Amino acid sequence: MIVEAGQLALTFAFALSLLLSTVPLYGSFTANQRLLLLAKPLAFGLFIFSAVAMAALIYAFCTSDFTVINVAQNSSSTLPWYYQITASFGSHEGSMLLWVLMLCGWTALVAQFSKALPLLLQGRILGILGLISAGFIAFSLFMSNPFARSLPFYPVEGRDLNPLLQDFGMIMHPPTLYMGYVGFAVAFAFAIAALMGGRFDSVWARWVRPWALAAWLFLTLGIMLGSWWAYNELGWGGWWFWDPVENASFMPWLAGTALIHSLAVTEKRGTFKSWTVLLALSAFALSLVGAFLVRSGVLVSVHSFATDPGRGLYLLAFLLVVIGGSLLLYGSRMNSVRSQARYQLFSREMLLWGNNIFLLTACLIVFLGTLFPLFHKELGLGSISIGEPFFNQMFYYLTIPFALLLGLGPWVRWKQQQVMPLIRPLAMVAVAALIVSLGVLASMQSVQANLALLGMLLGAWVGISALAEVMLRLRQFGSISKGITKLNASHYGMTLAHIGFAVLVIGVAMTKTYTTERDVRMQQGDVATVAGYEFTLTEVYELNGPNYGGQAAELDVRKDGQFVTHLHAEKRFYRIQRTIMTESAVHARLSRDLYVSLGEELPGDAWALRIHVKSFVRWIWLGGVLMALGALLALCDKRYRRKQTQREPGAEHA
Amino acid sequence: MHPRRQKRLIAVVLVISLLASAIGAMLYALQQNIDLFYTPSQLVDGLGKDKIKPQVGQRLRIGGMVVNGSVTRDPDSLKVSFDLVDTGPIVRVTYEGILPDLFREGQGIVAQGVLIDDTTIAASEVLAKHDEEYMPPEVAEALKGIKHVPPSQQGAANATSTEGRY
Structure with a gap:
């Protein structure tokens, strides 16, 4: 009964998502306020029904209902109860339902926290999210039904959960990762809604920023948990394998990192608009590419689910519709958007642009390295594999200039920065970095010109520079103790995340050298x-x-x-x-x-x-956790809430 | 030229040259790191229409089924060697280290290594997927038409040779 209720709930959720994706959007074009107002209750309903569906599936797993094919294949009665719960998202079908639940959860959150948004924009954003939900719920319902029964013949015992997945890391890894993947759907919806309305300004960027940050936070944590899990469970002692599926999660992360930096420029300076929108579109598109790679069976890896060509085709079609549709809209609308602000060659804008270029180059490398074997094989040139050395080498070359720029970035002013005033503090930072690195390595009695020294130098440069910069800003408020409460939370967040990156770089270099x-x-x-x-x-x-x-x-x-x-x-x-x-x-x-x-x-x-x-x-995982904490700190920034409540009255026209 | 435009131009040229060098470096690195995949018969007969055989010293990947009874271990170290087969020719793989949990005779595996003579490969890595029914897709393709019996369905006599203890 409960299982049928779950199936029914999912069907209702599908119906609601169809309504959500049509009614408010229609209302937005016909200026029908009543239809627009429907978006919010529809979003909540969608979330409730998808939650009921997930609960029903968990119930089926906990009661070991082996008449459900999904349960019979992924659980057993001897499995401890907590793994029975996690088994509910251990299979392709279950994880798809979790994905849907997360998406509906984000939609409900947007509905809850978008009071400040103009009604029109709110309706459009929720409508787009509804459209994406509809696509995924239909996939879950028609292509990979988690509730399918095998009656009248069913096994008396299940086939158990894949032992790889019986680990604490597995309890946390998929939900966190999915929160991140799906979270970029919100930034995507904001971008599409803005494209429809043709309005991009710093207010728009301020609305998107917390959502992009939240998604990035979860994705960072999810990737780190995955790495930690692989370290503990695969028995090879490795923490990153450049496995296609790891790469699939790394690509949206890189694009997302570029996005949160580009959003900063759009918010503060009102430029980089079309670039930011493009990044918001690509971060989610890459999440979808990841989903396609994992679930279609085109790539074989530890993670991939059982293959089914029909599913792959559906996801590919969905991917093409989403990417094609959004790019078409982008192309037709974006030429009317002009950025007004001017900036000099040596300015924070340019440095952040450099950051974006490096991150996207990294993304391109991962993309090529992951998909090249696939193309090679499809072209009939034979099966090949691209080894770790390729990625390691490329990231080695990329990290050096990237870290050097990162140490410089926060010091540089918007618009224009004179070179002279920066020379003294940065020289001091450089000397401090040199002393610290040599000191650390000397205490380990191994000062050599090797990767460890390079990593220490880069890490110390980034870390010390971030700390020194925050001290400088604090002093600008009069004294450090006065400044400490006055500085924005997002500035602390940035500093912490940059220190996290420094810790990560040091960790990677030291592990690679001294293990x-x-x-x-x-x-x-x-x-x-x-x-x-x-x-x-x-x-x-x-x-x-x-x-x-x-x-x-x-x-x-x-x-x-x-x-x-x-x-x-x-x-x-x-x-x-x-x-x-x-x-x-x-x-x-x-x-x-x-x-x-x-x-x-x-x-x-x-x-x-x-x-x-x-x-x-x-240090590798510590660095990742610090980055995520930095994002959390930035999310706490007052201005995301304060400005929104101020804007509430009279913000109805967009 | 307008000074602002000039600066823009410099920036654009800078970025383009950076991108070009990045892509160049990337393609170079890619070329160095491509490992072709062979099955034992492809290794012996040559790959593709032109029957190109790999050269001694070349890095490659090989995938096949581990021949029953071919695994020999060195009594004092972790050196091990075994034979791989697909449709005929047999190739010997030597390896020093810990074999993956699912390495078993009769199972499909993939080894990454260097060709040291016509039919011997010194492997640096041996991969077997965490799934008993698993055959590397390349092996499965090469073996099309030959019935693969998953270990779990094989007769109790040979399937339990390694598992019986548990």
Whole structure:
């Protein structure tokens, strides 16, 4: 019954999304206020019905209703309850429903927090979001129904959740990532609505900014969680593989980063308008490309779902309609938009433009590297793969100028900046960066001209420059203690996010340079020495979990005779899916991770073990988290709320 | 020329040259990092219409089924070697390190490595997907027409040889 209710709710949601995508838009063109007013209740209704559908699916999973094909294939009665809940979005069908729910959630949020928007614009934005929802709900309903039953014949036990997905990271990773992907739909809807009305100004940019920031925040967190999850669950000790699906999430992130920077220019200076709109369109378009790549089966990776050509075709058609339609509108409307403001060559506008160029070049690299093998194969030139070295090399070249500019950016004024006043503070920053980097590396007794030194220098340059710049701004208020409450939250947010980037760069460079990795063959009692740490394999024994068996290894770690920690690594065999999974043991410190994963059993009572001492690997995720926190801080900026309430009266004409 | 236009021009030229060099570097890097995919028979007979065989020392990817009983391990280290087959010729792969969890005899795998003689590859990486039924798509294509029996449906005698312990 509940399952049928879920199906019904989804059908209702579809009907509501169709209404939402037609009624307010029609009202907006016929200036019918009553129709426009309908947008809000329709958006709330859409969210409620999609939430009911998701709840029904979760219910089916928690009660192990194996008559539902989706449940039978992705869950089992022995699965712990929390994984039963997450299994509801572990499959293609379920994750599509989650995607729909998130989209409707964003739509409802827009409806709730858009009181300040002119009614016309509000109706159009919600209408566009309704149109996108309709596309996805139809896909869920007709192409990948999560509620499909297999009656009258159904299995007595489910096929269990893919063991890879039975991890805490998996509980958090997909919802966060989807929030990010789908969040860019809001910026997209704002852009389309503005294109329809032909109005772009700093007010418009101020409305879009928090939404773009929020989406970017979730996407950043989602990508970081994914990286952390891969590190723990895949047993290779890697944190980024340039896997096609990782790339699919990285592309909208890069475009989104460009968007939030370009929006700053549009808000503060009223220029870059057409560029900003184009970025808002592309960030969401790239999210859709990502969805297409993952779900159509054109690319094979750890993430991809079971393939079905019909689904791929639908998504491709949807993608083409969205991209084609929005570009057509863009082309026909954008030539009338002119930016008035003038700026000199050395100005913040130009530097932010440079930032955008670098980010989009990075995006292009990822795009080419991901899709080139696909084209190569379709052209009949044979199967190829493009390895990590390509991406690593390209990002190496890109990061250097990007970080140098990033350290400079916040210091430079809008419109025009004289060179002379900046020389002294920036020289001091550069000297400080040099001292800090050499100091850190000297304390590790390895000052060499290597990647670590470069990364430290760039990171210190960006980080110290961001800190020094914020101190300067605070001093401009009279004294630091006076300024600390007066400076905008968004300025702190920017500083924090830039420091996050610095931390990330340092983390990547240090990990790449100083990580020691060894694969060893060990018997019980053997000692392996890796980077000064002595790993003793004390015991290997049989495991007995709720839905898995396998082996566990116990290791003691000593350094210079001192006991450091005890590690517990598992190799699980999931009985129902008949899959082996590695649960690696990690002992984390800010300066290094001890990482052990248990490999295969070898003849002669020996085991293969993968032992890594990974320097500064935590800094990579820490950097990502700082960036996300920066976005959160920027979101708290008073002006996004204050201005909106001020605008409320008389803001009805757009 | 108007000074403002001149500045614009400089900016545009700067960006274009930057973009051009970026794209140039990108294409160069791309060229260096393309690894062609072979199956064992393509490796022996040559690839495509022209039957181009890979040269010794070339980086490549090879995908095939691990021949039953061909996995030999060095007793004192993690050195291991095994044979790959698709429709006839057999290619030997050597590797030092930990094989992926799902590496099994009779299973399709992909190895990335360097060709060291006509039929031997020194692998730097061995990939097997986390799915028992999985065959690399390239292998599946090459094997079209040959029935692939997933390990879970094979007779108990050979399928449980590695799993029986659990």
